[in-house]
Amino acid sequence: MTRPPRRDPRGLARAWRWTEWAILYLLLPALIAAAVDPAARLHAVMHAIGLDPVLHIAEKPGRLIFPLLLGTTAIIIAALLLDRSFDKSQLWGFQRTRRDMPRVLIFFPANAALLTAAAWWLATQTPVLPDDAFFRLPRERPDLMILICVFYPVFSAYPQEITHRVFYFHRYQCLFPNPTAMLVVNAMCFSWMHALFWNPYALGLTLAGGLLFAWTYQRTRAALAAGIEHAIYGLWTFATGLGWFVYAGSIGSPPP
Template sequence: MQSKTYLRAELLLLFVLIPLSFFWNYYIWLKVGLGVVGFVYVLILMKKAAIFNLKLPNRESLIPFFKEIALKLIGIAIITSFYVSYVSPDKLFDVLLQKPLLWLVILFGYSLLSVWPQEVLYRTFFFNRYEALVVNKWGLIFLNALVFSFAHLFLKNILVLALTFVGGLLFAYTYYTKRSTLLVSIEHAIYGNWLFTVGMGEILAFPA
């Protein structure tokens, strides 16, 4: 069992200092190396602690979950559609209409190669490793959303930081209440893929 001092230092290094370093320009392979080493370190800790939980949720819990997601998605869709149509009307559903094959590739690639690792790291690992450091439920959720937003600092875009903070709040709450990597990954993939579909992919570093 690690001391709280060690855990705080580890959290600071993995979720603040390393992401902060990506904000500055230096060799890309060094950045990739730092990211890979950090993620492998996390996977080793998760294996030792048997944190991996790939159990499927029971069927009864899926119906209210998807109803909740549908309601959130409607709100997100309305707000983002108005935003894109006002700021960049030429981007509205552009990739879906002009490059449907790329759209499909991005949807699957993003869900598997981006969403899943993010949720393993920022929800499954984070909550199992650091939950004891924050007594208050909402403080823990806020902290998780903050470091999740901080991970996108390298994109140097205020809107991205705001979106990922709000998304982080939603995902953190879902994981806190459901304790399911699968369900929070589904939610993350749905919202992220919608943002790409509606025309916000460029600011989120998707290929256009």
Template sequence: MVADAPDAVRPRFWLWVEFAALYIGAPLAIALFMPGRHLFTALALFSVAGMLLLWRTGGFGWRSLVRGWSRMPWLEVLALSAATLLAGTVILYFTYPERLFAMLRSGMLPLIWVFYPILSALPQELIFRPLFFHRYAALLPQGQGAIAINAAIFSFAHLMYWSSVVAVLTFVGGWIFARAYLRHGFPAAWLLHAVAGNLLFTTGMGAYFYTGNVVRPF
């Protein structure tokens, strides 16, 4: 599964070091030290670094990032939409009932629906799906094992929110997005992520996913 470019055959030890720094060290440093207001700047920098690493690896079909709409699993999109609305509603009903669907009254929802898919879901998907499964393929097990690791890494990347609710939701979401990427291509993973994120904010789950609400437990 290793790509055929020179950079892809570097010693596995250094791939492991790079993998650990990118997917474990960086999220840990962000969670421990970075002010929440710098989140999108950090995400932009990671996206650029990720694309450079993907380019250095070689053997990646860049056109795959915009192809695959004909394979879109629309039933999965519909099912995830319903499950996301239900989960967000139930969680907020028992935790922050005053914030349930508050975004519908704030006037901010149209902006979120426009910019979240581009500024948040897209860079996250680039880092955690194409880069993860292409550059580090030689380090991963086959099949469900790779998806499980991807979901765990994706969940860990959200450590900055210091929330068990966020950890569980992002693990489940990471599993769904990774599975969609491997089965249907990048557009499917991106759309599923964008729809799930937008619907979570619609229900009011910004109470958990908005960096301004983050309180470090130390």
């Protein structure tokens, strides 16, 4: 079946598209970050406007973050499948992924070395991470590292590529027709999603990752390609010790 041509929204429809983008990718992450803020800076305001249920759930961030991510992903996939203008192959894109994997693997060693150097420096030369944080997870908790390797790609990396790459590029390409602007703004939105961790390292790591993953998706239009790349870098980040900055259990806690 031939897909109907896409028509860019105009007038009120375009204004609504901008509003929708701002709610989903600016306001919602800010609301979640405020809810899990260990300093409770905006909790009084949230209480005043009737957001106590959100604050209650956010007392244990893991109860809020993962159900929200997986629930949002399920809704977005359903919406994309019902959208006749959407190329369903972008949800997977096996052939395009296979063609792009050599590039992903060629880039990985150099980038992994940079992540490793950053983890070593933060653990041994600064008070940001404890001295033994460097590769602590695979050394001391190989069982947990294995579980992360199994579940992280499926329940975290891939869903994030659906919400922040597949849906984002399909729905908001009309707002950012310049490819470079689209890539940069997408990476910034991806980084902003991690504001809930309340540390600058999470924002920096995910901004760099967002640029890389958005570039991969922009090249391939394959969620699988971006998801695999996201998983590879995410797992290495956890292994080196940098994963503490983007771990739900770290919110409001000092490094172990």
